[in-house]
Amino acid sequence: MSGLTRNCVARVIIQQLFNGLALGMAYALIAVGYSLVFGILRLINFSHGSIYAFSAHMALLFIGMQFGVIPAIAMSIVLTGLLGVIIDKTALEPLRKKNSIPMAALITTIGMSNIIQNLLMIFFNTERKPFPAFFDFGMIKLGNLQINSTQVVMCIVSLALLILLTLIINKTKLGLSMRATEQNAKAASLMGINTNFIISFTFFMGGASAAIAGALISGYYQIVYPGMGFMVGLKAFAAAVLGGIGVLYGSVVGGLVVGVSESFAATFIGSSYRDSIAFIILILVLILRPTGLFGKKDIKKV
């Protein structure tokens, strides 16, 4: 009897671990959006959560128009990337040109967040809408373990994208010019780099990866609503800060910590703790390491 219970607990732990890893990888995809924009502008883009919600609604809209799930998601990725660019071009770039105080840009992103969420409410109304479980291939057997295929897909897709992103940043000429712009935008422009294009591209990548996460998480929970980006956005932000904002692999580790702690807290402490545990960990980490787990000591803007 007690052997059976132990077996059961072990299975729940492993189940929850995979659950947490899957969610965590998706958080990481959203977290890199905060990290990329912060790296290049030293700005926390608080509209990122709403950008994520926007992506899920676009995917839902195109699925409803019978484009097929994958093309619908592809269109949502492009549109969401463009939304990021539009936010920067219409609201943030004018502030940079006027050399306004950092707080102005921060408030602008919060305003943008509310505007997007409001528009979603107007056009899609506030109710929770079903989203197809488009990557559910049943259970996968691993020895005498059963893992949900959705979790495996989420892990693999997110990991592949994060690796791709890292390769772009570290191995391509475009990535080199992103790093240069991040370190010294003025010098980068003297090298012949169009820094405005680089900033737009950064917003595009942030939006596009949020859209991929949006499709994954919506397919996982099978539910979509305008306010869905609020808590997820905050958690992804916590993940980015936890790992050290501006450091990509930090976002991945941060995302995993947030995802796994969330799913364990929900199972073993009680589901009412699921949304606060990530922040408790964040606060503890920041007290011990103010720059986050992998953060650079001194990110000086030259």
Add this chain to the structure above:
Amino acid sequence: MLKVSGLNTYYGHIHALKGIDLEIKKGEIVSLIGSNGAGKSTTLGSIAGLVRSQSGTVTFLDNDITNMPPHNIVKLGISLSPEGREVFPALTVHENLKLGAYIKNDKRSIADSYERVYELFPRLKERIKQTAGTLSGGEQQMLAIGRALMSEPQLLMLDEPSLGLAPNLVLLVFELIESINKQGTTILLIEQNASMALSISHRAYVLETGKITMEGLAKDLADDPRVRKAYLGA
């Protein structure tokens, strides 16, 4: 090659350049002399597109480049090694140089540029993989000059290239400027060390609080009593 006429630049209410006129001919070394805050760096910044000017024109090889964004000006063949080095601190020496050649696509010619820069500054070659932020001040200065050369500019603008260098290195930098010039690059130079700058220049301009007050052959200016008194400490 480069012609600046009636250039006016403001920082907010500060009128930093008050109608600057200057001209540089192909193959020359031209110096810009002036005390702190005279507007020397602002002049180079206005030419390079970093600072917007309110009126006046800048023409380079028959192109009107007034208020063109900096990344397009580089493509036309003007390169600036800015005041204070401004290297990319977390990137390696090699990556910094690679960015210097950002506008070039021809692999062969990029390889030639590396070769040339490493030949001019062997010390950089020993530190290819070191991040620029960990280089000594003098080495960073070499990197900044080398990086500006990577695009093979027709006009190289150097803002205080010998700042913070040991006396023997200062000498080396001046020799380098002359040899870069002999290899066919036109040079616009700002230097605190006015006597050395004048000694290697063909012509020079004296800038005082945003206005050009004197111009002429470098050797004539070096003999001018006013210049000697104000800038050569004689």
